[in-house]
Structure formats: C-alpha cells, structure tokens
Amino acid sequence: MASKQKRLPVTEKQRKQIRQYAQSNPHLKQNDVAAWASREWGRTITQAMVCKTLDDRYRYLDEQSFPRGVVSLSKIVPADHPILEKALFEWILSIAVKHIPITGDMIRSAASSL
Numbered sequence: 001m002a003s004k005q006k007r008l009p010v011t012e013k014q015r016k017q018i019r020q021y022a023q024s025n026p027h028l029k030q031n032d033v034a035a036w037a038s039r040e041w042g043r044t045i046t047q048a049m050v051c052k053t054l055d056d057r058y059r060y061l062d063e064q065s066f067p068r069g070v071v072s073l074s075k076i077v078p079a080d081h082p083i084l085e086k087a088l089f090e091w092i093l094s095i096a097v098k099h100i101p102i103t104g105d106m107i108r109s110a111a112s113s114l
Contacts, residue, residue, distance in 0.1 A: 008043060015053045016061040018045075022054055023062075030054070087114050 010018075014037070022033050030050045037045035052058075079085045091110050095102055 010045070010049055010053065012061060014041065015058055018050055018053045019058065019061055022050070084111060084114060 017040070018033060018037055021036060022028065022030075025033070028036075030047045034045045034047045034050045037050070088107065088111055091114075092102060092107070095106075
C-alpha cells in the first residue's frame with residue numbers, strides 16, 4: 001500500500017517567484033511555468049497552482065519584498081503601538097534572562113503599568 005504524499009502549501013515567496021517567472025516569460029504556458037517551478041523546488045507544482053498564483057488576488061506580491069529568511073508576509077504585522085511593544089519586548093528579555101517563566105497575565109500587567 002503506497003503512502004500518501006503530504007500536501008505542502010505554496011508559500012508567498014514561491015508565488016512571487018512564479019509570478020516573476022511567468023511575467024518574464026510571457027510566451028510560456030502555465031504548464032511550462034509549473035514544470036519550471038517543480039524543477040526549481042523539487043516538489044510538484046500543478047498548472048492549477050500556477051493559475052491560482054497568477055490571479056489578481058496575488059498582485060500585491062509584485063510590489064512586496066521579502067526580508068531574508070521570511071517566506072510569508074502574512075506573519076509580519078505592523079505594530080499598532082510600537083513604543084509599547086518595544087518596551088514590552090525589552091521587559092520580556094530582562095525577565096527571560098533571569099529564567100523566570102513569563103505568562104500572558106504577567107505581560108498584560110506589565111503593559112498596563114507601562
């Protein structure tokens with residue numbers, strides 16, 4: 001009995017590369033772009049995945065740049081209160097150095113006192 005291969009999502013970074021490759025090679029069909037991506041990443045990329053990636057809903061990727069090591073921009077959220085978040089981050093670091101377990105309640109309490 002053959003084991004099923006686990007489905008892997010296409011990351012935003014990979015989607016951006018697919019979009020760039022397709023835009024750089026407008027003469028290629030989606031199947032050709034899928035074959036290129038499959039060779040590039042050593043995994044199966046289907047024509048349907050390419051079709052979905054080239055949809056307008058991913059147009060924002062054309063203008064985004066990915067910081068080194070980041071594969072998804074959805075995980076990067078701009079701070080609503082950057083000064084407070086920086087102060088909390090420094091507080092957490094000072095507690096962590098002392099090897100004190102930090103709970104959510106402790107963070108909330110520190111935030112309200114800052």
